[in-house]
Amino acid sequence: xxxxxxxxxxxxxxxxxxxxxxxxxxxxxxxxxxxxxxxxxxxxxxxxxxxxxxxxxxxxxxxxxxxxxxxxxxxxxxxxxxxxxxxxxxxxxxxxxxxxxxxxxxxxxxxxxxxxxxxxxxxxxxxxxxxxxxxxxxxxxxxxxxxxxxxxxxxxxxxxxxxxxxxxxxxxxxxxxxxxxxxxxxxxxxxxxxxxxxxxxxxxxxxxxxxxxxxxxxxxxxxxxxxxxxxxxxxxxxxxxxxxxxxxxxxxxxxxxxxxxxxxxxxxxxxxxxxxxxxxxxxxxxxxxxxxxxxxxxxxxxxxxxxxxxxxxxxxxxxxxxxxxxxxxxxxxxxxxxxxxxxxxxxxxxxxxxxxxxxxxxxxxxxxxxxxxxxxxxxxxxxxxxxxxxxxxxxxxxxxxxxxxxxxxxxxxxxxxxxxxxxxxxxxxxxxxxxxxxxxxxxxxxxxxxxxxxxxxxxxxxxxxxxxxxxxxxxxxxxxxxxxxxxxxxxxxxxxxxxxxxxxxxxxxxxxxxxxxxxxxxxxxxxxxxxxxxxxxxxxxxxxxxxxxxxxxxxxxxxxxxxxxxxxxxxx
Numbered sequence: 153x154x155x156x157x158x159x160x161x162x163x164x165x166x167x168x169x170x171x172x173x174x175x176x177x178x179x180x181x182x183x184x185x186x187x188x189x190x191x192x193x194x195x196x197x198x199x200x201x202x203x204x205x206x207x208x209x210x211x212x213x214x215x216x217x218x219x220x221x222x223x224x225x226x227x228x229x230x231x232x233x234x235x236x237x238x239x240x241x242x243x244x245x246x247x248x249x250x251x252x253x254x255x256x257x258x259x260x261x262x263x264x265x266x267x268x269x270x271x272x273x274x275x276x277x278x279x280x281x282x283x284x285x286x287x288x289x290x291x292x293x294x295x296x297x298x299x300x301x302x303x304x305x306x307x308x309x310x311x312x313x314x315x316x317x318x319x320x321x322x323x324x325x326x327x328x329x330x331x332x333x334x335x336x337x338x339x340x341x342x343x344x345x346x347x348x349x350x351x352x353x354x355x356x357x358x359x360x361x362x363x364x365x366x367x368x369x370x371x372x373x374x375x376x377x378x379x380x381x382x383x384x385x386x387x388x389x390x391x392x393x394x395x396x397x398x399x400x401x402x403x404x405x406x407x408x409x410x411x412x413x414x415x416x417x418x419x420x421x422x423x424x425x426x427x428x429x430x431x432x433x434x435x436x437x438x439x440x441x442x443x444x445x446x447x448x449x450x451x452x453x454x455x456x457x458x459x460x461x462x463x464x465x466x467x468x469x470x471x472x473x474x475x476x477x478x479x480x481x482x483x484x485x486x487x488x489x490x491x492x493x494x495x496x497x498x499x500x501x502x503x504x505x506x507x508x509x510x511x512x513x514x515x516x517x518x519x520x521x522x523x524x525x526x527x528x529x530x531x532x533x534x535x536x537x538x539x540x541x542x543x544x545x546x547x548x549x550x551x552x553x554x555x556x557x558x559x560x561x562x563x564x565x566x567x568x569x570x571x572x573x574x575x576x577x578x579x580x581x582x583x584x585x586x587x588x589x590x591x592x593x594x595x596x597x598x599x600x601x602x603x604x605x606x607x608x609x610x611x612x613x614x615x616x617x618x619x620x621x622x623x624x625x626x627x628x629x630x631x632x633x634x635x636x637x638x639x640x641x642x643x644x645x646x647x648x649x650x651x652x653x654x655x656x657x658x659x660x661x662x663x664x665x666x667x668x669x670x671x672x673x674x675x676x677x678x679x680x681x682x683x684x685x686x687x688x689x690x691x692x693x694x695x696x697x698x699x700x701x702x703x704x705x706x707x708x709x710x711x712x713x714x715x716x717x718x719x720x721x722x723x724x
Contacts, residue, residue: 334440341436511693512716581634590634660711689719
């Protein structure tokens with residue numbers, strides 16, 4: 153949620169802008185939830201951060217209290233990073249200070265945080281309209297020029313108010329017909345290897361049927377692909393490349409034809425540099441023709457037409473991004489549901505009384521994670537526990553983690569079954585994933601006498617923590633499952649003493665990154681466990697998570713983090 157704060161005393165206020173001190177600007181804000189909003193840059197310095205008194209408040213604890221600010225200096229908007237923790241990024245590059253241009257994309261150095269687009273309100277067609285001027289009233293030229301101006305104003309109005317891409321593109325075609333004096337206009341977009349009519353209009357602002365375009369689209373497509381100029385193209389009405397069209401322009405008795413290429417625009421960059429330079433990267437064109445009069449292609453009109461082509465290209469890119477965003481939101485909703493299901497599969501409660509006490513948690517770096525842990529009773533005198541870490545991230549890793557959970561549910565108290573069970577899992581993964589996916593597993597059974605039987609298949613070496621702070625490492629006994637054929641998974645035995653705690657973790661713990669890019673590593677883990685050794689399982693678990701949070705300063709996770717602590721207390 154975004155909250156505009158009150159303007160601080162001493163700042164340049166919006167009222168000062170009534171005299172034209174600076175051009176109006178807005179920030180288009182995309183929240184992590186997918187919600188869009190706008191914030192006017194109406195005072196300076198314009199502060200952005202998570203603190204409540206900023207002009208734009210970011211509800212993300214990874215953002216700094218005062219992360220960045222926007223200034224007005226020497227006739228330019230300037231963004232300045234305020235020594236933020238994760239930095240300020242403009243168009244994908246980290247900046248200290250940067251002169252803002254229209255459509256600059258601003259980010260805050262962490263994944264899935266807010267994304268902001270800087271926009272100048274006086275730009276594009278609005279600028280062209282100011283440059284066009286007002287003709288002398290009462291003349292024939294005045295009437296014609298006023299109709300052109302009216303058409304351009306309607307485009308600007310549609311751009312400002314319309315939510316329909318088709319409506320805005322229709323206004324663009326109408327304006328192009330008005331500027332050139334052509335009789336018919338068609339906006340064609342690339343579809344597969346052909347062109348398809350999206351808008352068809354006449355100079356009376358009436359819709360036409362797509363079949364009215366009787367010039368073969370294959371001829372138009374070849375002309376578009378072979379053009380030499382980015383924003384203009386010539387159209388050969390006669391035989392081309394040895395292929396004669398079904399009906400030539402001459403046979404249609406056309407007096408003139410005008411074609412405006414529509415080009416790919418890179419979103420998030422200034423318009424001057426946001427247009428792709430390769431003329432082959434075309435998305436379509438506006439085709440116009442006339443049977444009665446030649447098209448008006450004077451120099452000023454060419455500039456207007458090129459501006460219209462850029463506006464249409466930008467509209468189409470925005471429409472593509474909106475559809476892409478909708479797809480992303482749908483995907484995020486599905487992942488959110490998958491995440492809730494995955495959470496539901498985690499153990500609802502762990503044993504907290506009796507001779508075995510435990511505490512555990514798993515935090516995913518993405519919506520769904522590839523880590524898995526569980527503890528369950530396999531007999532009145534024995535518990536089985538497992539921590540697994542599937543290679544990679546995302547849905548495929550989460551599905552494999554669910555498979556591991558299903559395998560673990562079949563576990564029994566028979567120690568002799570532990571090795572063969574992991575061997576069968578290894579064979580199954582090799583058969584189904586062909587070595588592309590593997591998992592590290594620490595699997596153990598602990599009985600009431602304190603005897604621990606375990607198999608460590610490539611997992612991080614757990615620590616056995618004594619109440620006096622002594623640490624022992626439980627090393628790996630085999631390769632990860634799903635990596636190689638013919639691997640044996642030996643089961644080892646260890647005797648626990650009263651008060652011993654077994655700390656099992658995934659590599660996301662030691663590879664957690666601090667603000668300076670350093671890892672939490674095993675040295676910090678050892679120090680944390682030594683200090684927490686006198687505590688019970690829940691206390692050790694809480695102390696380790698608190699130490700991790702302090703080290704990362706609440707930053708984004710680079711990998712899933714799973715911690716399971718088992719505490720043995722001799723019965724009786």
